[in-house]
Amino acid sequence: MKELSWPARGRLWLRIGLRLLLWCAGLWAVIRLGPPLISLFSPFLLAFFVAWALSPLVRWLYKRFQLPRAVSTLGLLILVFVALGALIWSLVSAAVGEIAALAVGWEELLASFQSLTEDLGARFSRWMELLPTSLQTAVDTLTERLFDWLETAIPRFLSFGMDSATNVARTLPSFAVASIVFVMAAYFLTTDFPRLRAAAVDKLPQGPRFFFSQVKRAASAGFGGYIRSQIILSIGVFFILLGGLLLVRQPYFLLLAFALAVLDFIPIIGSGTVMVPWAVVDVVLGDYRHALGLMAVWGLVALFRRVGEPKILGDQTGLSPLLSLASVYVGMKLYGVAGMILGPVLCLVVLNLIRSGVLDRSLADLRLAAADISAILRGGEQ
Numbered sequence: 001m002k003e004l005s006w007p008a009r010g011r012l013w014l015r016i017g018l019r020l021l022l023w024c025a026g027l028w029a030v031i032r033l034g035p036p037l038i039s040l041f042s043p044f045l046l047a048f049f050v051a052w053a054l055s056p057l058v059r060w061l062y063k064r065f066q067l068p069r070a071v072s073t074l075g076l077l078i079l080v081f082v083a084l085g086a087l088i089w090s091l092v093s094a095a096v097g098e099i100a101a102l103a104v105g106w107e108e109l110l111a112s113f114q115s116l117t118e119d120l121g122a123r124f125s126r127w128m129e130l131l132p133t134s135l136q137t138a139v140d141t142l143t144e145r146l147f148d149w150l151e152t153a154i155p156r157f158l159s160f161g162m163d164s165a166t167n168v169a170r171t172l173p174s175f176a177v178a179s180i181v182f183v184m185a186a187y188f189l190t191t192d193f194p195r196l197r198a199a200a201v202d203k204l205p206q207g208p209r210f211f212f213s214q215v216k217r218a219a220s221a222g223f224g225g226y227i228r229s230q231i232i233l234s235i236g237v238f239f240i241l242l243g244g245l246l247l248v249r250q251p252y253f254l255l256l257a258f259a260l261a262v263l264d265f266i267p268i269i270g271s272g273t274v275m276v277p278w279a280v281v282d283v284v285l286g287d288y289r290h291a292l293g294l295m296a297v298w299g300l301v302a303l304f305r306r307v308g309e310p311k312i313l314g315d316q317t318g319l320s321p322l323l324s325l326a327s328v329y330v331g332m333k334l335y336g337v338a339g340m341i342l343g344p345v346l347c348l349v350v351l352n353l354i355r356s357g358v359l360d361r362s363l364a365d366l367r368l369a370a371a372d373i374s375a376i377l378r379g380g381e382q
Contacts, residue, residue, distance in 0.1 A: 003375045004368075012369055019362050043178045047185035054080075055193045073190040077183070226345050230265065233308060237264045237301050241271065244297030248290060264301065272298050323347060 004012065038045065054076050061072040189196070238261035245253035260271040275298040282291035324344050331343020354363070 004372045009372060012365060012372070016362075016365050016369060019365075043182035044185050044189075047182050047189050050077075050080075050186040051189035051193045054190050058190060059194075069191050073187060077187060077190070081183075226348060233305065234261055234265045236304055236308065237261050237271070240300050240304060241297060244293070244300065248293035248297070250290075264305075270305075271301055323351075 054073070057076060058069055058072045061067045061076075062069060238257055241257035241260050242253060245257055250256060260274060263274065264271040275294050279291040279294040279298075282288070282294065324347075327343035327347035328340050329343075331339030331346075333339070335342070
């Protein structure tokens with residue numbers, strides 16, 4: 001390719017600079033303005049997603065049975081909230097039953113925990129006698145520092161828990177108001193969804209309409225696919241943990257399975273951070289059967305994750321395992337746990353935008369700029 005003329009080169013780099021400026025401004029707006037706006041309009045955003053999800057079913061009921069949108073919307077919302085309430089009630093009642101059993105047997109559990117700590121302390125003391133004196137001194141110093149840290153950390157943790165509980169209690173009235181607003185907004189939006197969508201679309205020019213439609217399709221495909229894959233994996237992990245803990249006759253297996261499944265939902269951490277040390281403690285105490293059972297359950301969870309995650313994530317999103325790993329790592333380095341969850345979603349959105357052709361002009365300009373730079377370098381070398 002020949003070098004571009006200076007006017008063509010100026011127009012090319014002007015286009016690239018303007019696009020880069022617009023993308024940076026959009027990214028800044030999302031990062032700076034997105035969280036407060038989402039927090040402020042969260043009931044309406046949730047209501048919009050409910051209306052978007054229920055709109056096809058409302059339309060089908062109207063075509064099939066000639067039901068008015070107001071009647072079908074009200075019936076569907078009642079059905080959804082009743083089903084959701086029944087599910088939450090069943091889970092909460094089961095959890096409350098186990099918590100009540102835990103409260104009844106709290107003294108016995110505390111006594112067994114004290115016995116466990118005494119047994120571990122006796123074994124640790126016997127092992128310490130086998131170590132050299134210098135190493136014993138270092139371990140004693142490290143242990144004293146650990147206990148000093150615990151003496152300050154535990155009160156802080158309890159204070160943080162009390163403050164959090166107080167803040168939750170204070171937000172209950174606003175939560176109740178937000179819930180009422182959400183229900184009313186879901187009803188109004190679902191009833192008028194076709195008219196509102198048509199009014200919003202008609203006021204957009206053809207170019208922005210195409211762009212936003214492609215962005216919406218890419219975002220819904222990426223975010224929805226990722227969330228679906230993680231929900232499927234978490235449900236599978238929960239039932240594996242539930243069955244495994246039930247087989248090893250672990251008390252409070254439902255609460256433990258739920259807590260470990262929630263922990264396993266967090267990328268990188270996983271349920272092994274609890275189950276592996278738990279099994280090690282069982283080995284130290286001589287409970288080899290329970291330790292073997294815990295490791296078998298954890299092995300099944302890890303196998304299900306390693307085998308099922310690439311397949312399920314790929315089926316739901318089309319993201320390769322390597323890109324998924326890279327996006328999780330980059331998100332973790334940038335924004336911690338939230339970045340680990342949002343990284344694959346943003347990666348999917350960008351990939352879907354590229355596949356949809358929205359970025360074709362920008363990519364063509366970048367290729368043209370690279371070819372022009374290459375031509376200039378070749379000319380300089382000659």
